[in-house]
Amino acid sequence: MKKTSKDYMYVGIQFILFAVYIIPVTIITFTSGTVFNIIGIILLALGALMGLVSIIQLNKNLSPFPTPISGGKLIETGLYKYIRHPIYTGILSTLLGYGLYSGSVYKILITMTLLVLFFHKSKYEEKKLSLVFSEYPEYMKKTGRFFPKAL
Template sequence: MKLENNDFIFVLVQFVLFFVYVIDVKIVSIGWLPFINRIGLFTFVLGVLIVLVALLQLNKNLSPFPTPKLNSKLVKTGLYKFIRHPLYAGILYVVFGYGLYIGSIFKLIVATTIYILFYFKTKYEEEKLLEFFDEYKAYKVATGRFFPKKILINCFKNILV
């Protein structure tokens, strides 16, 4: 498919946010309880692993742009069996995890902004994927955007019951 202006805008904003995230701004830093640092470190490491696995599983289908590449295949195995966008999910784990680990309110704010960007970027990407792959509609229903759907459903069932 042909790349559109939105593809370039999403990627540009994404890279600007990544750049802003790595800037060392110490506006407000919080001294968390030690277990929050450990949760942040665990989340960060988990995110790195998810990113690496997702990159390997995407292989030739990898593109920074939301519009699918011309000869791409819909990946529905591995992490993609449970999550539609594990690469974005892994990046979110990394940025939130690191922000928690170092206690940086600034990084957590930027991470939240990255989450909002990824939400809209995936929404746009999924419109393109629905046009490109006939089986995407069923795949979308069966899987979660950033988290496995079954885990989320079970969590909310336990909370509500």
């Protein structure tokens, strides 16, 4: 499938937000006591692990673009058995965790902006995946977008 300008827009905004996230802004901060530090570290570690495992599971199907790669296959095993976009979940968890750990409202706001972007990017991606994989709409019914569906 051919990439469109939307593909480049989503990826471009995503990388701009990543770059903005790492800017050391200390204007909007809070004292992140022990509880926030522990929650932050746990979210950061789980998010990094989830992201890494998801990337490994996608293997040759990995692309930063929402349009599926030519000749790719639908992965419905591993983390993808429960979540349609575990890489996005891993990124969000990692960034939120670090934001909490560092007491940075700025980093938390950037993470929330990424959540909105990933929501729209994933909706676009799922339209494309449904065109390529006839089984994708059924897969969507069984799995959650960013978190497992409740039983």
